[in-house]
Amino acid sequence: MNTPTWAVELDHxxxxxxxxxxxxxxxxxxxxxxxxxxxxxxGCGKTTLLRMIAGFENPSSGDIYIEGVLMGETPANRRDVxxxxxxxxxxxxxxxAENVAFGLHMKNINKADIATxxxxxxxxxxxxxxxxxxxxxxxxxxxxxxALARALINEPEVLLLDEPLAALDxxxxxxxxxxLKSIQQRLGITFIFVTHDQEEALTMSDRIAVMELGKxxxxxxxxxxxxxxxxxxxxxxxxxCNFIDGTVLAVENGAVTLETDGxxxxxxxxxxxxxxxxxxxxxxxxxxxRLVEGQQPQGTNVFAAIVERVAYIGSDxxxxxxxxxxxxxxxxxANTVSTLDPNQYYTAGDPVYVTWATQNSLILER
Amino acid sequence: xxxxxTEQRRAWLQASPALIWLGFFFLAPLVLIxxxxxxxxxxxxxxxxxxxxxxxxxxxxxxxxxxxxxxxTWIALVVTAITLVVSYPLAFFMAxxxxxxxxxxxxxxxxxxxxxxxxxxxAWKVLxxxxxxxxxxxxxxxxxxxxxxxxxxxxxxxxxYGELPYMILPLYAALERFDWVQLEAARDLGxxxxxxxxxxxxxxxxxxxxxGSILVFVPTVGTFAVSDILGGTSVxxxxxxxxxxxxxxxxxxxxxxISMIFMLLLLGAILLYFxxxxxxxxxxxxx
Numbered sequence: 001m002n003t004p005t006w007a008v009e010l011d012h013x014x015x016x017x018x019x020x021x022x023x024x025x026x027x028x029x030x031x032x033x034x035x036x037x038x039x040x041x042x043g044c045g046k047t048t049l050l051r052m053i054a055g056f057e058n059p060s061s062g063d064i065y066i067e068g069v070l071m072g073e074t075p076a077n078r079r080d081v082x083x084x085x086x087x088x089x090x091x092x093x094x095x096x097a098e099n100v101a102f103g104l105h106m107k108n109i110n111k112a113d114i115a116t117x118x119x120x121x122x123x124x125x126x127x128x129x130x131x132x133x134x135x136x137x138x139x140x141x142x143x144x145x146x147a148l149a150r151a152l153i154n155e156p157e158v159l160l161l162d163e164p165l166a167a168l169d170x171x172x173x174x175x176x177x178x179x180l181k182s183i184q185q186r187l188g189i190t191f192i193f194v195t196h197d198q199e200e201a202l203t204m205s206d207r208i209a210v211m212e213l214g215k216x217x218x219x220x221x222x223x224x225x226x227x228x229x230x231x232x233x234x235x236x237x238x239x240x241c242n243f244i245d246g247t248v249l250a251v252e253n254g255a256v257t258l259e260t261d262g263x264x265x266x267x268x269x270x271x272x273x274x275x276x277x278x279x280x281x282x283x284x285x286x287x288x289x290r291l292v293e294g295q296q297p298q299g300t301n302v303f304a305a306i307v308e309r310v311a312y313i314g315s316d317x318x319x320x321x322x323x324x325x326x327x328x329x330x331x332x333x334a335n336t337v338s339t340l341d342p343n344q345y346y347t348a349g350d351p352v353y354v355t356w357a358t359q360n361s362l363i364l365e366r
Numbered sequence: 367x368x369x370x371x372t373e374q375r376r377a378w379l380q381a382s383p384a385l386i387w388l389g390f391f392f393l394a395p396l397v398l399i400x401x402x403x404x405x406x407x408x409x410x411x412x413x414x415x416x417x418x419x420x421x422x423x424x425x426x427x428x429x430x431x432x433x434x435x436x437x438x439t440w441i442a443l444v445v446t447a448i449t450l451v452v453s454y455p456l457a458f459f460m461a462x463x464x465x466x467x468x469x470x471x472x473x474x475x476x477x478x479x480x481x482x483x484x485x486x487x488x489a490w491k492v493l494x495x496x497x498x499x500x501x502x503x504x505x506x507x508x509x510x511x512x513x514x515x516x517x518x519x520x521x522x523x524x525x526x527y528g529e530l531p532y533m534i535l536p537l538y539a540a541l542e543r544f545d546w547v548q549l550e551a552a553r554d555l556g557x558x559x560x561x562x563x564x565x566x567x568x569x570x571x572x573x574x575x576x577x578g579s580i581l582v583f584v585p586t587v588g589t590f591a592v593s594d595i596l597g598g599t600s601v602x603x604x605x606x607x608x609x610x611x612x613x614x615x616x617x618x619x620x621x622x623x624i625s626m627i628f629m630l631l632l633l634g635a636i637l638l639y640f641x642x643x644x645x646x647x648x649x650x651x652x653x
Contacts, residue, residue: 056550076553089551093569102565106556154555 007190013062022048024214037193037201040211081158082151090135097131103154121149158190235283244282256363262325268361284361286330292353307350402622411616421623438603442587445525453533461541490524516598533578540574
């Protein structure tokens with residue numbers, strides 16, 4: 001007997017298509033009312049996983065439970081989940097209201113109740129006056145809301161969202177992120193959200209599963225995923241990251257010292273068991289690195305470097321410097337002072353020192 | 367000078383080749399037939415110039431003609447219905463293949479066009495005749511012979527065979543445009559297979575069904591070669607009556623009157639059909 005507190009449970013789920021493995025032995029437990037994101041590059045298996053939960057595909061092996069019930073080969077129309085499709089998949093021959101009513105219609109609910117609930121659902125997505133329009137007469141953002149209302153009106157246990165915001169422009173996407181999150185919190189429905197946009201996942205999710213090549217690499221809260229990535233791939237995929245390869249010299253109270261091939265020593269927090277002599281990589285995020293001009297700062301994690309390129313992007317300035325061994329290194333500085341003075345910023349060729357605190361850098365498997 | 371009148375004149379000028387073409391090939395023959403239908407027949411079989419409604423009076427009292435029209439309509443309806451039912455799954459199959467295989471299948475559907483239609487109809491005679499391939503095969507098992515040739519069944523079979531591509535291709539075109547994710551969306555929202563077909567796929571392929579049905583019905587209802595070759599004297603369709611009037615009976619005036627009435631009835635039927643299917647499917651063209 002399964003504990004019914006999990007909205008969705010995946011138990012060693014694998015999916016193969018003609019010999020190629022799309023999803024590889026994934027086990028996950030997603031809690032009731034959770035906003036859970038599947039994040040990964042295209043082809044990582046996240047959409048296949050979602051389609052198996054929806055019932056459009058069956059696992060090659062392994063089991064899927066929804067609210068504690070083993071799904072087996074239960075078809076999509078008999079699962080208590082609904083999907084918001086990437087392309088929205090609205091029915092073009094029906095009005096907006098008919099689209100939204102479709103699910104209730106299939107359940108043979110009486111017409112008066114359907115009308116009331118359609119109105120509520122359209123009001124919820126701020127399309128109360130659009131019921132008589134055709135989907136093609138709406139903007140992309142409005143169509144997206146119709147797709148959301150059409151799915152949510154069925155009050156599913158779990159709502160599956162397959163990159164629903166991918167087709168929207170940036171501003172609208174940010175608005176919809178907040179709106180989706182607030183709807184989810186209000187209704188308390190479990191959302192499983194597929195995206196390749198790491199910022200979107202970080203903004204909205206209670207927990208994130210980072211996927212690559214059909215496998216889940218790490219599951220955790222947004223802060224864990226961003227601040228304590230377990231692998232180089234996760235660190236690289238989520239946000240920007242600088243990597244320095246080296247050999248372990250010493251391990252002391254969780255602080256690992258690496259020596260680079262150029263003989264420079266760097267120190268970071270160990271994220272996996274290491275011993276002296278192992279190969280490892282230090283990871284540090286560009287916003288956690290400081291640039292210092294003039295005198296060489298004291299302490300560990302200090303490199304002399306030359307400014308190569310400076311990109312002003314409004315909220316920050318992004319500086320690419322070159323380390324003595326020739327490798328590029330990203331540094332972001334928040335523009336905390338409003339100024340038009342170009343001398344406030346670095347210029348190419350400036351000699352600088354890059355430095356960061358030990359607790360801000362991680363030692364990962366190479 | 368650039369004003370509305372020169373603009374209008376230019377539009378007419380640009381359209382004139384098309385208008386001349388249409389006028390010469392469609393309007394002129396039609397007017398000619400309309401004029402003929404009010405004339406008479408001279409003893410030598412030419413048109414006797416004598417304006418009257420006599421042909422129409424004769425036509426409305428001509429029981430044989432109305433029986434012929436009824437048989438033609440009935441055969442055309444049966445042929446259209448069976449062609450539709452056979453073609454839809456086939457077009458569905460074609461539209462859901464990979465693009466490469468789709469091309470091959472479309473080509474395969476069109477291959478029969480490479481052979482002369484009459485030759486193919488005579489082939490059916492060989493197949494269905496009293497001493498034909500089918501009856502000889504049945505004879506091996508001491509069955510038959512079936513009297514298919516010279517009956518409406520033979521005509522219907524050959525018409526279905528001949529008209530299939532005209533139904534398959536518009537259906538295929540409609541299905542190929544269909545956004546298949548919608549089928550998953552319908553299932554996701556609780557629709558079973560039948561509801562998904564009935565409420566989502568069918569309404570959106572209705573333009574293809576309409577086009578295919580008209581493309582099959584119109585030539586079928588007016589056919590004369592198939593009914594002539596495979597139906598013999600027992601299957602008399604409107605086309606046969608017309609070919610008789612314009613041929614051996616040499617009554618062009620009466621034949622013209624039949625043509626006019628037949629054309630008007632057909633036009634009315636098609637308009638009604640369009641109206642009916644558009645009402646069901648008014649979502650396809652919003653605004």
